[in-house]
Amino acid sequence: MQRSDFRCFHRLRVRWSEVDIQKIVFNAHYLTYADCAMTEYWRALAFPYEAGMQALGGEVYLKKASIEYHASARLDDLLDVGMRCARVGTTSLVFQAAMFAGERLLVTVELVYVFADPATQTKxxxxxxxxxxxxxxxAGGEMVELHVGSWATLGRDATALRMAVFVQEQGIDPALELDAHDAAAVHAVAYNRLGQPVATARLLYEAPGDARIARIGRMAVHRVLRGQRWGRLVLDAMVQAARERGDAQVTLHAQRSAAPFYRRAGFEAVGQPFDEAGIPHITMRRSLRGG
Incomplete structure (x- = not known):
């Protein structure tokens, strides 16, 4: 196997607790590495595993795991674990993992899963x-579909995701989450291939009557799917919508923990940090002049 055989990778560093008396990775840990990569595979599919399997009416159960060792990984090695689905049968799915240190192949793993009824575990x-x-x-396809539109068309799915992220996960008062601005805002919702919402945002004007400064808000990404570009997808869609309507600048209130994400998208921090709904925030802005 070669790195080019894989679209999905999970990177990890070998920890002290994972090496044995020979100062190489204890063999059983390679199955853990493969399992971590399996979780990353579902994430790459924009598939929130628990909710996705519930929607499909089943669950996958490991039936067989096979490992072949080619070379040893050592303490502090950076490993890239590739994961791919080699075959989908009638009731089974065969996945293959390969662990690389640079271009050097260390270990290959084959995992055979069976799709089954979660209550009876029958196939x-x-x-x-x-x-x-x-x-x-x-086949290299895009795993989400972006919809940009009104609250009337996207409000139900945007609400479900925002409630899960802001209210259930972050503990924000539900009364603060939904407001009168939603009806007039432009909304973006990204959907996975099961039609489940995975990311959302909205676009407003910064102040009533001000048609040149836009404000992006209510940015939310499904908790288990973060880090997979879906947040950037809806953010870019809101920036583009602001640009298309002629706005000169776009602002947002970023949770301070998310500020690096917005910096990578061209936003810069302005002013002093402040609390909003009990969470530290910072105002950030991006000029839309000159493209």
Whole structure:
């Protein structure tokens, strides 16, 4: 196997607790590495595993794991664990993992899963939607579809995601989350290939009657799918919508922990940090002049 055989990778560093008396990775840890990469694979599919499997009416159970060792990993090695689906059968799915240190292949793993009823653990046919999702990913397809529109068309799904992130996860008062601005805002919602919302944002004017300064808000990404470009996708869509309507500048109130994300998108911090809904924030802005 070669690195080019894989679209999905999970990077990890070998820790002290994972090496044995020979100062190489204890063999059993390679299965843990493969399992971590398996989790990353579902994330790369924009597939929130628990909610996704509930929607499909089943669960995948590991039936067989095979490992072949080619070379040893050592303390502090940076490993790239590639994961791919090699075959989708009637009731089974075969995944292959390969662990690389640079270009050097260290370990290969084959994992055979069975799709089954979670109550009885009896086999079921792999759902067509899951088969299509995996095949689309392995063919290099985009895993989300972006919709930009009004609250009337996107409000239900945006609300569900915002409530999950801001209210349930972050503990914000529900009364603060939904407001009168939603009806007039431009909204973006990214959907996975099961039609589940995975990221959202809205675009307002910074002040009533001010048609040149836009404000992006309510940026939310499903908790288990962060770090997969979906947040950047909806942010870029809001910036583009502001540019298309002629706005000169766009601002936002970033949670301070998310400020590096916005800096990478061309925003800069202005002013002093402040609390909003009990969470530290910083105002950030981006000029839209000159493209």
């Amino acid at each position: 079921r046919a792999v759902p067509p939607a899951l088969r299509a999702m995996i095949e689309h990913f392995e």
